[in-house]
Amino acid sequence: MIQFKGVVKKYKQQDVIRGITFDVHENEIAVLIGPSGCGKTTVLKMINRLLEPTSGSICIRGEDIKTKNVYRLRRNIGYVIQSVGLFPHLTIRQNIEIVSSLGGAKKKAERKKILQKNAELLEMVGLHPEVFLDRYPAQLSGGQQQRVGVARAFARDPEIILMDEPFSALDPITREQLQDELLRLQSKLRKTVVFVTHDMDEAIKLADRICILYQGEILQYDAPEKILKNPVDGFTAKFVGKHRIWTTPELIRAEDIMLINPVSTHKNCSLLRCLETMRFRSVDSILIVDDENKLEGAVYSEDVEDAPDYHKPAAQILHRNIYAAKAQDSILDVLRQMKQRNVSSAPVIEEDGKLAGIITKSSLVTALSKRYVDQ
Ligand SMILES: Nc1ncnc2c1ncn2[C@@H]1O[C@H](COP(=O)(O)OP(=O)(O)OP(=O)(O)O)[C@@H](O)[C@H]1O
Ligand SMILES: [Mg+2]
Known part of the structure; x- marks a missing residue:
């Protein structure tokens, strides 16, 4: 103009x-x-x-x-x-x-x-x-x-x-x-x-x-x-x-705060493997993605522990309707959603649904400490 x-x-x-x-x-x-x-x-x-x-x-x-x-x-x-x-x-x-x-x-x-x-x-x-x-x-x-x-x-x-x-x-x-x-x-x-x-x-x-x-x-x-x-x-x-x-x-966008490389696997991974991975990485849930790295849902350790057969695939106890933040969402919206849904972490996805990262309490602490301590 x-x-x-x-x-x-x-x-x-x-x-x-x-x-x-x-x-x-x-x-x-x-x-x-x-x-x-x-x-x-x-x-x-x-x-x-x-x-x-x-x-x-x-x-x-x-x-x-x-x-x-x-x-x-x-x-x-x-x-x-x-x-x-x-x-x-x-x-x-x-x-x-x-x-x-x-x-x-x-x-x-x-x-x-x-x-x-x-x-x-x-x-x-x-x-x-x-x-x-x-x-x-x-x-x-x-x-x-x-x-x-x-x-x-x-x-x-x-x-x-x-x-x-x-x-x-x-x-x-x-x-x-x-x-x-x-x-x-x-x-x-x-x-x-x-x-x-x-x-x-x-x-x-x-x-x-x-x-x-x-x-x-x-x-x-x-x-x-x-x-x-x-x-x-x-x-x-x-x-x-x-x-x-x-x-x-x-x-501040979700992508500015998120941790990259969240713990994830495929839905045909056995529950036993899922549990091992969660223990090894000290997390209580694992995100499930498809072959294109698109988020499908999450599996929670408590569900795995209750499962009768650890050799069954993760798909059996996969939660599909989980909250995922978009990379461009404002951090305020994400925190509001997390509070409303009473969850302590939220996967972050790109526009095309691909998994980009995860927001957890620890990622927030890391971001805050960068702001107030590291610099
Ligand atoms: N008629 C003029 N003759 C000579 N110099 C001038 C004339 N008008 C402006 N200047 C000079 O041009 C420069 C830019 O002036 P301008 O008024 O555009 O600044 P400004 O960014 O609007 O500043 P302010 O935030 O103080 O309003 C200044 O250095 C000013 O002294
Ligand atoms: Mg002026």
Whole structure:
């Protein structure tokens, strides 16, 4: 949707943006993050042509924006800045109307529709239109003004929304509420959003992809989870916080915690062999897989001990309906399932059903000790 190709921005002789190439997909929230002065605002302003690149190109839907009419371009791009930028002498209603296409709407029905949509937008960001539409910006709190700013960015129904640290001046609670509202709006209205912040928690919460900028260069551009797990270099790791993944357990997958090489065998293995293997490996169950290593079920030592004939195959006492976690399941879901089903371990399978590993109490302890002791 938005494509930067070798974009350079210089002020006098200073390179502020040093040849960046990246793209933002349609309907995704891309978050630009980086220390103060790294060029985030500059990148944003080049998208709506408040600034022009020194070289390189920026395309929207494959069209170089240089060739487009600036006003038409901006009409398709909502812009929210930290200081909100509401006109102080206009009411909230007027502030929103001025950016919505009301002026162009000649027919009464069309105008009515726009007005109704504006009221809905206010409602969606948690402001009652009856209460707020006729107030002036100065009569609103910072958080309320910022909500109007967000509603206004969506008002013209643009394809793209640029947000430059829109929530950074707000207290943490208001800030979280607005993040939630943005996500709610986004799930309904599906825009292509480029969001600037220097708060990693905000980036993780909002982003489909996070772009880490440092001194005018992109260090890494990837899904939050990937960045947390595999920060590409020292700076990113430091910026991300070394153990950040542990404070965001939703992003920890079963495969990150599981032990590989779980004890397994085929269903035609004799019960005696199963029992020996379990004793040798000090486990109380053995997973049964087919010839392609797909999980079929489990055999438990207590069942084997009760079996009348140890020479019969494992298939005889195979439990087929056991809980298996998918490799990509969040560890929180897995732990919930394990608790609900009162099991102390869970096999982990790939999408195709092949056995990948096992989560046990000991794998959790190992993971925790790596976090708190080993490092
Ligand atoms: N008009 C200008 N003339 C000269 N240098 C500028 C100009 N505007 C910005 N810069 C420089 O370009 C660099 C990038 O600025 P930019 O505003 O994009 O940073 P930023 O990442 O948004 O920072 P912040 O997090 O503080 O908002 C900075 O070093 C800044 O000093
Ligand atoms: Mg900035």
